[in-house]
Amino acid sequence: GENVEQHPSTLSVQEGDSAVIKCTYSDSASNYFPWYKQELGKGPQLIIDIRSNVGEKKDQRIAVTLNKTAKHFSLHITETQPEDSAVYFCAASGSNYQLIWGAGTKLIIKP
Amino acid sequence: EAGVVQSPRYKIIEKKQPVAFWCNPISGHNTLYWYLQNLGQGPELLIRYENEEAVDDSQLPKDRFSAERLKGVDSTLKIQPAELGDSAVYLCASSSNIRGGSYNEQFFGPGTRLTVL
Numbered sequence: 001g002e003n004v005e006q007h008p009s010t011l012s013v014q015e016g017d018s019a020v021i022k023c024t025y026s027d028s029a030s031n032y033f034p035w036y037k038q039e040l041g042k043g044p045q046l047i048i049d050i051r052s053n054v055g056e057k058k059d060q061r062i063a064v065t066l067n068k069t070a071k072h073f074s075l076h077i078t079e080t081q082p083e084d085s086a087v088y089f090c091a092a093s094g095s096n097y098q099l100i101w102g103a104g105t106k107l108i109i110k111p
Numbered sequence: 112e113a114g115v116v117q118s119p120r121y122k123i124i125e126k127k128q129p130v131a132f133w134c135n136p137i138s139g140h141n142t143l144y145w146y147l148q149n150l151g152q153g154p155e156l157l158i159r160y161e162n163e164e165a166v167d168d169s170q171l172p173k174d175r176f177s178a179e180r181l182k183g184v185d186s187t188l189k190i191q192p193a194e195l196g197d198s199a200v201y202l203c204a205s206s207s208n209i210r211g212g213s214y215n216e217q218f219f220g221p222g223t224r225l226t227v228l
Contacts, residue, residue: 032214043115043202043219044154089153093214096167101153 002027002094006102013080014110021075021105023090030100032093033066033073038104039086047088048075077107085109113137115220117203123226129191132223136184136205144217145178145188146202154202160186190225198227 003026013019025033031052036044050057050064050073057064063076073092077084087106091099116135124130136143141162146154157176159167162183171178175194180186190197204217 034214034216041221043204043221045219046216049214049216091153096169097159097214098156098167099214099217101155103152 002030002092002098002100004090004092004100004102006090006105008105009103010106010108012108012110015080015082017080019075019077019080019084019107021088021090021107023073023075023092023102025071025073025092025100027092027094027100028071030071030092030094033064034091034099035062035064035075036089036091037086038089044089080107080109082109082111115203115205115218117201117220117223119223120221121224121226123228124193125228126195127192129189130193130225131187131189132201132203132225134186134188134203134220136186136203137218140205140207140218141183142206142215143180143186144202144204144206145186146204148200148202148222150199157188193225193227195227198225200224 005024007022034049035047037047038044048062048064050066061078066073087104089104090102094100118133143160145157148154158171158178160180163180178188200222202222204219206215206217
């Protein structure tokens with residue numbers, strides 16, 4: 001079935017360093033790949049998304065890259081700050097307008 | 112502008128009891144989703160509405176779960192009877208209409224944390 005794998009499950013980086021989270025999807029028909037950030041006690045919030053007709057998208061300190069051939073996409077956060085600490089989820093579009101979600105990455109920013 | 116509103120935020124019940132969750136989506140959003148989120152996992156879709164029509168309920172355990180969106184705005188999700196394994200966070204999300212082949216951003220509420228004892 002449709003599946004999204006996300007790695008690592010936990011990522012600890014020094015404040016100011018970069019963080020990279022990677023996802024792999026199984027459905028070659030997927031064409032929409034959002035990233036959501038979830039803070040404690042809150043619902044997920046979209047931070048960036050990419051569609052299959054582009055290979056990279058940037059928004060200030062956040063960027064997403066997509067390799068459709070390999071069915072990989074990654075989230076890059078540069079110059080990390082304490083407020084970046086949260087759980088990050090990747091997702092890929094599936095059949096019937098569903099989003100198939102990864103299991104999440106807990107990002108810890110060390111001061 | 113108000114976001115997606117959910118109530119209650121927390122609910123503790125004993126097994127076999129009924130429970131209901133309420134969601135008010137962002138004004139103008141025709142698409143409404145109910146998700147279940149277990150600890151340490153991503154959201155899992157239970158049901159998706161387009162206006163008042165349930166267009167995807169394939170993941171909804173229909174023997175004990177039911178949902179409604181009578182006027183195409185607010186929605187309720189009910190569990191009867193609740194089981195121990197139903198303990199989770201129930202998230203509601205809304206988006207503008209996705210018909211036409213385009214995905215739109217989903218806006219999530221804070222969720223209802225259900226504990227079944």
